[in-house]
Amino acid sequence: MSEFSSATVGDAVLYAPPPETPKLHPREWVKENLFSSPFNSVLTFVTTIILLAVFRGFLSFIFNPVRQWDSTATNMQLFMTRAYPDEQYIRVWFCVAVILILTGVSMAVWRAGSAMPVAGVGHRLLATGALLALLALLAPFSASATVQWLVAALAVAAIGEALRRSAGKGEDERTVSTLTVSVVALAGLVASLWVVPYGHHTYIGKRVPRVLAEPGTVALTTKLPWTIMLLILVAAYFAGRLMRDRLPTNPIRATLLVLWLLAPPVLVYLVLRDPDFDMGHVVGTDLPIFLAYAIGGAALLSWLTRPSTGETGRIVAVLILVVGFCTFLTPMRQVVRLDMLMLATFALAAPTFAGGPRARKRYIFGWLGVLGVTSWLITSINTPSTVKVPGGFFIGGFTITLMVAIFTIVFSFPLGIALALARTSSMPIFRQLATGFIEIVRGIPLITILIFFSIMVPLFLPRGMHLDEVAAVVIGYVLFSSAYLAENVRGGLQSVTRGQHEAAEAVGMTTAQKTIFIVLPQALRVSIPPLVGHCIGVFKETSLLAIIGVFDVLYIGRIVIPGQTEFMGSTRENVLFVSVIYWIFAYQMSKASQRLERRTGLGER
Incomplete structure (x- = not known):
């Protein structure tokens, strides 16, 4: 039976x-x-x-008393942003505030969080209390410190037991939102900055002594901004709930996705870098180039998105792509090359979005928006920065680690999808080119690619074209990541049944429409676990940047801080701290993947 x-x-x-x-x-x-x-x-x-x-x-x-944990506490700002000027540090906090605002609004709009039994919170607090007690008994503390840790463990366990007893059972069981638990935990951590005497550690190169550790709580310049950041996060969440209840959900979600895509380059190259714009050059050179591409591109795309254009439009789009690649063979401004490639991309995709006047207008407005943002960013990158930092790049530490990881994931994702589609294509030329690229890149170690792009590629650039080391590393990392990501997506594409293809063709969809609206959504849903695993790997492998001399968080912890006279021999402490940072972010990405899998029903239907 x-x-x-x-x-x-x-x-x-x-x-x-x-x-x-x-x-x-x-x-x-x-x-x-x-x-x-x-x-x-x-x-x-x-x-x-x-x-x-x-x-x-x-x-x-x-x-152990001989451990030099003061090296980590004193150089915390160096770990996060390297030598970013103190007088402009408000820019860093502004970037953090923007990210927290987007996070809070996104959690509200997408209804993040779930109901958690109060008894479950109590059980976790009981386990935390037991772990603290075990730590107090096993760690080499003094008698007074052991008693303090045991008292703290007993207090946490008592709170957990009280919650467990008051949780109720059956239909009367009480629940609490996981977001509420998270905010309470964050509030406790922030409150501890004002109460717990962590100490006030400073390092000033022109002062004698350069390192000064004072008793008491942390500096006001640390605890006050974090308190404000927590309030901003909570306020953004409630603002998001208000927008969710009063405005259409789909436009809000689309706007948030666009803002999340724009946030990394805008915050890094406009806010943190603070370019010193030469308005005469902008008005005399950059603005005319933008207007030429805006007007000419809009007219071209208006013609290409007409259903009557047919195969002639595809031939024109391919010719534009060839011209875009040929621009790299002759000296000209970088913005002209990139705008031409971007116009070719929109031209190739135009037949997929062909339709009536309303659809064509949306596509043209999308072109104008992307062109405007891209032109602004290119102009900002090519403009000298007002931030004066020793070394090649204007920021470092964990910020550059996170920046490289985000840029690599964002840019390699569409490239990986394109490679996966090309490898499964019925056209031999695309299939062979994609297969050759993927197999060659996957056969080369990542560190070799990073060294090649940081040292060798700039030697082959056209005269007058300069490529920053960090930009070169990101390009190499994107190509490497896209090859592996393509294989993950290819597995998802092969899981889509033949019946889905036939159903899309039966309702009159073109190949591009079938791929974008039918095949890819199903393939990406199936590919969530390997894609998230790939993203975790990309984030962790940014540690290889330290080998080629980029001032990432590992390079600072392994080379820079142990090189300070006051903290020589502190490599193990700093590397352990860096390991904890990597683990926290990797673990959170893994948990986010599990929540996304449950939300999409992956493995259940």
């Missing part, structure tokens, strides 16, 4: 889900899973001893 009960309704057979496995009491769970037999009991006992010994050794390393 089947374990699923079934019932027939007409010609359909409905299956009831299997009964849920009853949850065991913690004592019964421990007995059944850890001490179910003499062998399991011995195995549990031996494993516990080994784990406690390893944990004690790890705690002994961390809390």
Whole structure:
């Protein structure tokens, strides 16, 4: 007899889900899973001893008095932004505020968070209290410090037990939003900056002594901005809820997606870099180039999006693409080359979005918007910066690590999709070119590609064309990442059944429309787990930037800070701190992937 009960309704057979496995009491769970037999009991006992010994050794390393944790606390600003000027540091906090505003509004519009039983919160606090107590007993603390840690552990456990007892059962069980729990936890961390005497550590090169560690809480320039950032996040969430309830949801979501795509380049190259625009050059050179492409491109796209244009439009689009590549063979302004390639991309995609006057106007306005933002960014990048920082790039530390990872993921995603589509194409030329590119790139180590693009590629550029080291590294990393991402997407494309293709063709869709609106959404949904794993790998592999001399967070922790006279020999402490940063972000991306999989029903239907 089947374990699923079934019932027939007409010609359909409905299956009831299997009964849920009853949850065991913690004592019964421990007995059944850890001490179910003499062998399991011995195995549990031996494993516990080994784990406690390893944990004690790890705690002994961390809390050993000879550890130079002052090197990490003193150079926290160096870890985050390298040598960004203090007098312009308000720009960094402005960028953080913008990201938090987008985060808060996005969480409200997409209804992030879920209901969590209060009893579950209590159980987690009980586990946290037990972990703190274990830490107090195993770490090499003094007697007074051990008592303080035990008191803190007891307080956390008491709160957890109180929540567990007041949670209710059955229909009366109380729940709380996971967002509320997260905000309360963040508020506790921010409040600790005002109360807990972490110490005030400063490093000033022109002062004697250069390093000064004062007792008390952290500096006001640290705790006040973080308090404001938390308030901004909460206010943005409630503003997002207000917009969600009063405005159409789809336009808000589309606007937020565009803002998220624009935020990284705008914040990095306009806010943090602070270009010193020469308005005479902008009005005399950059603005005419923009107007020429805007007017000419709008007229061209208006003709290409007409359904009557036919194959002639595709031939014209291919010719524009060839001209765009040929512009790199002759000396001219970089903005002209990039605008030509962008116009070729819009021209190639024009037949897919062909339609009536309204659809054509939307496409033309999209071209004007993308052209305007891109031209502004190119002008900003080519304009000298007012931020004076020693070294090649204006920012470093964790900021440049995050910047390279975000730019690589954003730019390699569409390129990887294009490569996957080309490799599965029925046209031999596209299939062979995509296969050759993917196999060649996947056969070369990433560090080799980074070194090649940072050292060799600038030697082959046309005269008058300059490529910054960070930009060169990002380009190489994008090409490397797109090859691996293409294989992940290709697996999703192969999971789409033939019936989906035939259904799209039956309703009169073109190949491009079928791919964009039918095949890709299903393929990307299936590819969520490998795509997120790829993104985690991209973020972690940014640590290779330290090998080629980019001042990322690992280079600062492994080379710069241990090179300071006051903190020589502090490499292990700083590298451990950097490892924690990488783990936190990688873990959060993994949890976000799990939430996205549950939300899309991946693996359930």
